[in-house]
């Protein structure tokens with residue numbers, strides 16, 4: 001027999017791929033006795049299961065055959081119409097995708113040539129790095145502080161680098177929980193327009209504000225600047241995952257027509273279309289169920305964030321720094337430089353608590369002394385218990 005080594009068949013592109021730290025940790029944290037602050041998972045006890053049941057029955061009663069049939073790549077028209085109306089743009093500028101994760105993958109496919117410079121926040125959402133990586137970009141990290149991206153530093157980078165695109169999460173950033181200030185948003189939109197850099201605004205958490213004042217999206221600022229959705233250099237991505245249910249995989253991209261046209265072609269080659277039934281269910285839910293669900297979730301996550309912040313103040317060593325989110329699901333810890341949160345994780349899991357080590361969120365490495373905590377998927381009681389355990393481990397580690 002002729003020996004065949006399957007690994008030898010992998011493409012160069014495949015060889016650059018690696019696993020998502022979040023997905024790998026999720027396997028550990030499936031253990032029921034572990035309190036997980038790891039995955040950005042919505043609170044399961046808040047899912048509107050009865051409302052989804054009713055919507056599914058309504059769809060199957062009214063249009064069962066259509067719901068189970070192939071549908072258009074662009075997406076279910078009533079859903080695109082609703083999204084377009086919310087954004088004040090034509091449905092033609094809205095593309096439904098199977099989770100905003102697919103949106104990131106398809107945007108990478110249609111926008112990135114090998115070696116293109118991609119500007120990303122330090123740290124940024126590791127799932128975006130995973131989506132862009134196979135298209136072999138060159139990352140340049142943008143420094144961030146409590147107000148989000150440092151736009152002075154951005155201007156320096158734009159003078160120095162021919163950048164193709166900038167990927168940003170202005171609201172309740174993953175992983176830090178930070179929010180880009182209104183004045184920095186305006187500067188970022190003007191600078192990127194001036195230097196011809198396309199912006200991908202990833203905004204799955206924008207509706208989950210529980211304190212502070214909302215600021216216009218980069219997309220909205222781009223619309224005001226260019227006056228026309230087909231001339232906007234900002235591409236907007238959002239999702240129903242965090243406001244309603246991630247398991248339905250309903251999300252969308254707002255972009256200028258030439259980009260939408262290529263996203264459609266890329267999606268044809270990827271999955272033909274997002275599940276028809278799930279889109280029709282979402283089209284039922286957006287009118288009444290979604291607004292109510294957003295209120296419930298905002299309230300619950302605001303309460304859980306406060307619990308986690310109080311627990312940090314009560315149980316954590318004083319030298320541990322943390323962000324204070326105004327919405328979303330995450331906050332971010334920076335520990336003294338001597339701590340490495342990677343090897344620390346198994347010891348935390350032994351104490352029945354889990355987090356995501358920070359370094360996978362840095363495109364160019366670093367951040368070993370950081371970690372991401374999600375408060376969305378733990379009740380206030382679980383937060384108290386888990387944070388007490390994590391605080392004890394950190395006190396031991398820091399010799400406090």
Ligand SMILES: Cc1ncc(COP(=O)(O)O)c(CN[C@@H](CCCC(=O)O)C(=O)O)c1O
Pocket residue numbers: 020022023026038039040041098099100101102125127169174202204238239240241246250251
């Ligand atoms: C900034 C940002 N962009 C896109 C996504 C993907 O959301 P969907 O595909 O729309 O569900 C996410 C979801 N990230 C969560 C969920 C990851 C879920 C998982 O890998 O199990 C997390 O960071 O834990 C995100 O934070």
